[in-house]
Amino acid sequence: MAQEYRRAFAQATNDPASFWLEAAKDLQWDTAPLIAIDDSRKPLYSWFPDGQLNLSNNALDRHVAAGRGENIALIYDSAMLGSVHKYSYAQLLREVETFAGVLVARGITMGDRVLIYLPMIPQAVIAMLACARLGVVHSVVFGGFAPKELAARITDCAPVAIITASGGIEPSRRIEYLPAVAEALSLAQPAVKDVIVAHRDGFEHEISEYQNQPINGQNITWLDWDQQAREASPAGAVSLPSTHPLYVLYTSGTTGAPKGVVRDTGGYGTALQYSMNAIYDVHPGDTMFTASDVGWVVGHSYIVYAPLIAGATTVLYEGKPVGTPDAGVFGRIIEDHKVTMMFTAPTALRAVRKADPAGQLIAGHDLSSLRSLFVAGERLDPDTYHFATELFQVPVVDNWWQTETGWPIASNPLGLEELPAKAGSPTTPVPGFDVQVRDALGEELQAGQEGNIVVRLPLPPGALTTLWGNDQRFIDTYLSQIEGCYLTGDSGFLDEDGYLFVMGRTDDVINVSGHRLSTGAMEQVLASHPAVAECAVIGLADALKGQRASGYVVLKSGVAIEHDALAKEIIALVRQHIGAVADFREVTVVSALPKTRSGKILRKTMRQIADGKEYTVPSTIEDVAVLDDLVPLLRPGT
Ligand code: COA
Ligand code: AMP
Numbered sequence: 115m116a117q118e119y120r121r122a123f124a125q126a127t128n129d130p131a132s133f134w135l136e137a138a139k140d141l142q143w144d145t146a147p148l149i150a151i152d153d154s155r156k157p158l159y160s161w162f163p164d165g166q167l168n169l170s171n172n173a174l175d176r177h178v179a180a181g182r183g184e185n186i187a188l189i190y191d192s193a194m195l196g197s198v199h200k201y202s203y204a205q206l207l208r209e210v211e212t213f214a215g216v217l218v219a220r221g222i223t224m225g226d227r228v229l230i231y232l233p234m235i236p237q238a239v240i241a242m243l244a245c246a247r248l249g250v251v252h253s254v255v256f257g258g259f260a261p262k263e264l265a266a267r268i269t270d271c272a273p274v275a276i277i278t279a280s281g282g283i284e285p286s287r288r289i290e291y292l293p294a295v296a297e298a299l300s301l302a303q304p305a306v307k308d309v310i311v312a313h314r315d316g317f318e319h320e321i322s323e324y325q326n327q328p329i330n331g332q333n334i335t336w337l338d339w340d341q342q343a344r345e346a347s348p349a350g351a352v353s354l355p356s357t358h359p360l361y362v363l364y365t366s367g368t369t370g371a372p373k374g375v376v377r378d379t380g381g382y383g384t385a386l387q388y389s390m391n392a393i394y395d396v397h398p399g400d401t402m403f404t405a406s407d408v409g410w411v412v413g414h415s416y417i418v419y420a421p422l423i424a425g426a427t428t429v430l431y432e433g434k435p436v437g438t439p440d441a442g443v444f445g446r447i448i449e450d451h452k453v454t455m456m457f458t459a460p461t462a463l464r465a466v467r468k469a470d471p472a473g474q475l476i477a478g479h480d481l482s483s484l485r486s487l488f489v490a491g492e493r494l495d496p497d498t499y500h501f502a503t504e505l506f507q508v509p510v511v512d513n514w515w516q517t518e519t520g521w522p523i524a525s526n527p528l529g530l531e532e533l534p535a536k537a538g539s540p541t542t543p544v545p546g547f548d549v550q551v552r553d554a555l556g557e558e559l560q561a562g563q564e565g566n567i568v569v570r571l572p573l574p575p576g577a578l579t580t581l582w583g584n585d586q587r588f589i590d591t592y593l594s595q596i597e598g599c600y601l602t603g604d605s606g607f608l609d610e611d612g613y614l615f616v617m618g619r620t621d622d623v624i625n626v627s628g629h630r631l632s633t634g635a636m637e638q639v640l641a642s643h644p645a646v647a648e649c650a651v652i653g654l655a656d657a658l659k660g661q662r663a664s665g666y667v668v669l670k671s672g673v674a675i676e677h678d679a680l681a682k683e684i685i686a687l688v689r690q691h692i693g694a695v696a697d698f699r700e701v702t703v704v705s706a707l708p709k710t711r712s713g714k715i716l717r718k719t720m721r722q723i724a725d726g727k728e729y730t731v732p733s734t735i736e737d738v739a740v741l742d743d744l745v746p747l748l749r750p751g752t
Pocket of ligand 2 (some may be wrong): 365412489490492494499513514515516517518540601603604617618619625628629
């Protein structure tokens with residue numbers, strides 16, 4: 115049993131160089147690599163140091179050259195507009211080479227950074243691939259982030275241009291992007307020269323409002339995408355070193371400062387193509403529907419790059435799992451586009467079940483094309499697993515990974531063989547990820563014992579190579595704590611059959627509706643309110659969203675403010691500084707926060723109490739009465 119998987123896992127672990135050089139042959143290289151890995155800068159590694167290639171070429175040109183130009187590459191299905199637009203590979207290539215020509219005409223060149231702040235529209239895919247075509251490093255920022263978060267990313271990666279749209283459409287409102295971009299530029303230290311805007315009808319603000327208005331003393335040119343595209347000459351794919359950065363994708367860490375995960379070119383392409391063969395079993399002729407957002411890693415890997423590199427069709431969905439128009443929309447998309455493989459988040463499935471407990475709206479569609487459903491972003495709880503398995507009648511696969519790794523660390527490898535599933539486990543480590551569970555001192559734990567989940571170095575191709583401009587932060591955060599290992603920040607255990615169980619984060623990162631957020635960043639915002647002396651934000655279990663953020667504040671002495679009014683102000687502040695995506699709605703005023711004698715707030719104990727779990731009071735607690743006073747607030751009814 116499990117022979118294919120075991121063989122692949124053993125080869126990737128025992129002889130990674132041969133394993134990955136073989137896998138790399140599935141890409142089209144300008145110079146094929148002879149060397150698998152460069153370990154001269156340990157603990158930093160780079161894959162295929164002597165290879166040259168281009169991922170836009172691998173995603174588009176090579177399929178057209180192979181006679182598949184008329185195959186559908188991209189289906190843009192907008193539930194918000196009620197429209198569908200399909201692009202063949204030949205059409206998508208034309209759009210990408212033209213927009214690459216726009217970038218060239220603006221003097222943007224290999225190694226420059228371009229920030230992409232776009233809703234789920236085709237221009238997002240086109241802009242990413244156009245950057246990849248030129249070796250321009252893209253950094254996509256999720257549209258739900260507020261200007262201040264956008265500004266932090268502009269300051270960190272210093273883009274020369276921003277590509278945006280007039281706006282995004284949410285069920286409850288229209289999001290005007292141009293004022294948000296202008297505000298972010300005013301808050302950042304920008305090197306931005308151009309803002310290129312994809313026009314969408316129905317938005318208030320036009321680029322003409324921003325022309326000739328210096329921001330921070332700098333002249334910025336605001337350009338219309340379509341007009342520039344009409345004047346541009348198509349640009350060819352530039353041959354790039356495999357190690358050239360393809361993109362920077364920011365993710366939340368423990369502190370307020372986002373971490374810029376850097377992905378290379380050849381290693382990433384190789385890993386994605388391998389994942390399509392070994393995990394997802396997606397090939398030319400298949401249609402992959404990943405219901406995520408291009409602003410997240412799942413979107414980068416499995417809306418944009420992997421399906422196109424594999425020569426399949428990808429669905430770009432602008433809408434929600436429920437309410438646009440109803441909880442049957444996933445079924446409608448599967449039926450309309452003959453989807454063979456779907457990817458979503460547990461929270462989306464829970465939202466469907468809440469709106470339509472028996473899943474009748476989805477089940478009413480023809481789902482016969484579907485072969486598998488993959489789920490990632492947070493742990494797939496057993497209830498949701500059973501609900502989805504019954505509803506879709508296909509293998510439902512829990513995928514565990516992170517922005518940092520770029521592709522799954524643990525998954526049922528359906529492309530190799532289907533392993534028996536265990537509810538609550540993402541199955542076994544993927545070939546290339548040598549996963550171990552270690553205690554705080556770095557000792558390996560036995561089967562069944564919970565500890566830090568680590569991956570032995572080197573990480574396989576596709577994982578982050580560093581943090582943007584900050585090798586030391588990469589080493590300090592991930593590579594220094596357990597010798598020779600990458601620390602995932604998740605805790606869990608391996609069972610006797612080698613199945614992994616991921617139980618939660620060991621740090622202050624939380625996951626709200628599949629969106630990774632930092633409680634530290636929220637605490638900074640709470641602390642900035644003039645009435646707040648100190649605060650704590652913790653992630654509480656939430657039946658729909660997985661987790662929700664809950665804030666506890668201590669008022670400055672002598673401050674008299676009505677608690678409801680204060681809560682409203684703080685909620686508005688979080689929305690303004692971090693964004694609607696934080697979905698921050700709870701503020702409780704407390705007289706003191708429980709701390710250790712060294713002053714560390716006992717967030718974990720607070721979380722355990724609020725979640726109704728057993729908790730132990732640390733022996734280092736400063737004043738146990740503070741905790742006792744807090745229990746009725748954290749756990750009403752006790
Ligand atoms: N741009 C601007 N605002 C956005 C946004 C975007 N791209 N995405 C979300 N928001 C806003 C929403 O409009 C909402 O604002 P509101 O408070 O003014 O209504 C807020 O952020 C929270 O939105 P959301 O997280 O979508 O919560 P919800 O309650 O509207 O919907 C779910 C709940 C579960 C349906 C939804 O979160 C969902 O589809 N989650 C799946 C996420 C996912 O696929 N993640 C990928 C991981 S693989
Ligand atoms: P992100 O970087 O946004 O993809 O978030 C990564 C984090 O989400 C991981 O470190 C986990 O804490 C959590 N996560 C993602 N997928 C899973 C999963 N399948 N099971 C458990 N946790 C998950």
